[in-house]
Amino acid sequence: MMVITVATILGNTAVLLALWRVRRAPSHYPLTSLVLADLLVGIMVQPLAAARELFVFNLNWAICSCWSTMDVLCCTASILSLCALGWERWSGITAPLARARRGKRARVLAALVWPVATLVALPNAFIPSPRHFHPGELEKACTVNTNIGYVFFSITFSFYLPAGVLVTLYGFILRALAAPPPIRAHRGRISYHEPQKLHSSTVSGKYPLQKSEIKTDNNQNSDVDLSPKGYLNLPNAPNMGCTAQSTGKCSAHANFILRQRRATRTIVMLMALFLVCWTPYFIMLPLDSVCDCVWETTWQWCTWLGYINSALNPLVYAAASPSVRRALQTSLTSSASRHVEMPLTPRVRRA
Known part of the structure; x- marks a missing residue:
């Protein structure tokens, strides 16, 4: 006691x-x-x-x-x-x-x-x-x-x-x-230089989606779906998990x-x-x-x-x-x- x-x-x-x-x-x-x-x-x-x-x-x-x-x-x-x-x-x-x-x-x-x-x-x-x-x-x-x-x-x-x-x-x-x-994103063209962060901000779309473009590091335009509230949806996003080049740190996801x-x-x-x-x-x-x-x-x-x-x-x-x-x-x-x-x-x- x-x-x-x-x-x-x-x-x-x-x-x-x-x-x-x-x-x-x-x-x-x-x-x-x-x-x-x-x-x-x-x-x-x-x-x-x-x-x-x-x-x-x-x-x-x-x-x-x-x-x-x-x-x-x-x-x-x-x-x-x-x-x-x-x-x-x-x-x-x-x-x-x-x-x-x-x-x-x-x-x-x-x-x-x-x-x-x-x-x-x-x-x-x-x-x-x-x-x-x-x-x-x-x-x-x-x-x-x-x-x-x-x-x-x-x-x-x-x-x-x-x-x-x-x-x-x-x-x-x-x-x-x-x-x-859900992570908000701006509509239109987005210059994005960190694929791992891009992967971590993806969520499944729950609303009628629109098309938007994201410019990758290779200066290639990639079409992504963008909801009316500005949420990202990347159904064809590449695998951006942990790699040997990530110096031992896992991805944001x-x-x-x-x-x-x-x-x-x-x-x-x-x-x-x-x-x-x-x-x-x-x-x-x-x-x-x-x-x-x-x-x-x-x-x-x-x-x-x-x-x-x-x-x-x-x-x-x-x-x-x-x-x-x-x-x-x-x-x-x-x-x-x-x-x-x-x-x-x-x-x-x-x-």
Whole structure:
């Protein structure tokens, strides 16, 4: 429990400082909300949760009510921030050029996370929880609210609806990654001197096509199909894959396939992490509120498995952002001020 608590506080603090150092990107707003929620879990929830499992002591009603409310608030905000982050990633894939609009919507979503989480958590402070004690069981300092009505209300908006939204969003992301991105081209004669880039920009035509000419390096005109929206379609394009003369580098099309596979693996890993950490707890909680039949050891394992998600989130989600990863490396290896602007490469700036 101590290791999980310390890892949660240190990891999220490091990522929060890294986000402060780098310039803002649309995905940084929901990521900041996620890191802040997980940091509050490590500071305000996990220490008392560990103490009540290890020691016998009593606290007054106000402290226990504040602790249980903060538990629901921070965990709900963390899960809702994952939904906002999933939406931003889907928008980044489907509309990569609408950066300003994505940034505004990401700020709005990140700001809405906390009022919604407050509405879900606030009734916990005023709804009494039934207490059941088995023979020989010691009363813990603070109990989790197991009121049936509130439990089903909270788990619906804290987990099951957000989980459905996340699964849907990541399904859309996988579907968008499966289709090659359309690359716009100018109509008319085009002087093109990089066949590999030309090959990487070809997509299948989905609209009534027109004819256009492309001038190759050999000064030979080649007719290609051009859609009304300016998309290229090269049905007779030569094989432009990896060759011995490419100095060991694959073509742009092969690089696209590799990026697609990496993104797919990352998305599957993120969804698996979220579901594995939180599903047992949100199955156990309504079950115990209905029949009071969950063992104490099961409570502990399921509760702390959910807390582990707050420690793993900064490692997984922040590692997927090149700019945050670069800032983290600089924070660990440099003593520069946090207000110094990070020198970012063009590739990192686009991320």
